[in-house]
Amino acid sequence: MITSQSDSDRLIVGIDAGGTSTRATLLTRAGDCVGYGRSGSGNPTSAGAGLAGESIVDAVGQALAAAGREIGAIDHVVAAMAGHGASGEVGWLADALASAGYEGALDFESDLLALYFSGTAEKDGYAIVSGTGAAVIRVVDGRLEATADGVGWLLGDRGSGFWLGHQAALAAVEDLDGRGPATALTAAVVDAMQLVPSEFPLAYGRHAQLEALIRTIYLGRPVELARLAPLVFGVAGDDEIARGILVRAGELLAQSFGAVHRGPGPLVVGGSVLAQEGLLSETFRRLVREREPEVRFIPVADGVVGAAALALRHAGAEIDAAGHARLAASVTAARAR
């Protein structure tokens, strides 16, 4: 027997689906988070559609369990993720949720817009993220109006973790083959990659470590170079080459901001690269302030609060600054439980 519920009793789910982990918030229409769940990768590009669907269903199930509710109590799910509008193929998540018994509405949102609304309730402003990739958006009247970069490792993501790791690898290669200057990055990269010098004859007249480095990098996927990014921060104290890479990354991120900048507004800042204090962040902030002296930088850890805010908006509830603060506090409390 299906129990009738009044519309205002029905719950909403906001999902922040990333390449590494997925976070779900269970929300009342009044804007309170009553349950939270966390699972693995919810991005179909990195995890595959099957695993991504399972991760999201798992995170939703945890949020329901935390609140002592069933899936029938939800009538709207909003999933914020990268690539949400590019593939056009969204059936994978509708199917996964239907298999779990879900019968309500499903909408997709930009992960960058979720990041933005994690930091502010203002309708106009900017968000930048630099993690494995890097992108900047301009938000106008609550909508994503323009993006700079975010075009992936082969075509951009300038100033991202991939970009930093790639620059570290290039600096090591050019040091070892004589095209570039000596740098502490070389020993750091060789050490981090646990290189075993080649057993085969060095028919190219190359350093054995260089042969091993080249072979190891091409055996992996290019984006795995992002794992070398911490080395650039790590050796920068004593190394001019590493310091130059950090300054350049800050310049490139500021340049991407400049490409979307059209006037005042807060700048929400996310991702592991800009979370690290030092030369990169300082360069970035200095150059952004040259464009926009009154800019407020709002650091955020992830897009969970913003995904919740976007879910509430899809369900018809608009959030002001006070509502945003309350939502953020209730998400923090639900995460701590």
Place this chain on the structure above:
Amino acid sequence: MITSQSDSDRLIVGIDAGGTSTRATLLTRAGDCVGYGRSGSGNPTSAGAGLAGESIVDAVGQALAAAGREIGAIDHVVAAMAGHGASGEVGWLADALASAGYEGALDFESDLLALYFSGTAEKDGYAIVSGTGAAVIRVVDGRLEATADGVGWLLGDRGSGFWLGHQAALAAVEDLDGRGPATALTAAVVDAMQLVPSEFPLAYGRHAQLEALIRTIYLGRPVELARLAPLVFGVAGDDEIARGILVRAGELLAQSFGAVHRGPGPLVVGGSVLAQEGLLSETFRRLVREREPEVRFIPVADGVVGAAALALRHAGAEIDAAGHARLAASVTAARAR
């Protein structure tokens, strides 16, 4: 019944195995080319070991047929190819030749050393190639002593066809998303890739052509960007960005030369990029002359003559300048038949 032959009657084969085509020369010990054959890719990395082996056997068979000889007449095969010393796995070619009835010796050589000896008989000098990839070698006493670059598209090949095509794609992406200046490369890249703008909503606030460009490039393999290289030469007459890319490519190739340069010697020049006259080649030659005013540039079309010269050396025949000229002339004559 096996007919006994004197050692001096036995023939030698030199193979220039490339990613696109494979060329075989059938040689007498006196240093004359008596047969020539041409087939598809003989590089196991690009074609797979099975197809690469078939291509080489096919090219050898054609060379034998041209001379009216059987495979039993050959007692030494020398194959020049990229990656010859890096993989250490050479059984694929020994097996393919044995299946065709070959019972003689097999040696591998560097494709870059073959390129060098296509241009000169001198024992000390340099060779540079810029085709899809780019590398420079130093030759000392007839051996490959040092290599700069040649480390592949992800780690280098600076100034190569891949590098030029990648720069064209980056310039188009940055123009379309507002991070970079307007350039004629944008329309040229969009046109060359026959882009169909996305049917899906532009959820990133991006130009439809940019979405289509990004999607198309990531559907292909990165090295396919080398196909865009001709666009940079094509629009350079009217476009400052394209001209800057050509100058930078020339500088990067000269920088790689600088990394192996240790004194006088001829510079053998191969590959489609440096074969094109104009800003890139002029920049390269000007910067090389600043280091080595008396340098002789020796352009070559491929490594066929050098692979033949290396095969003769492996079989015990050393070649002087006169012998080199005779070998080159007989190869040219055999190719024309």
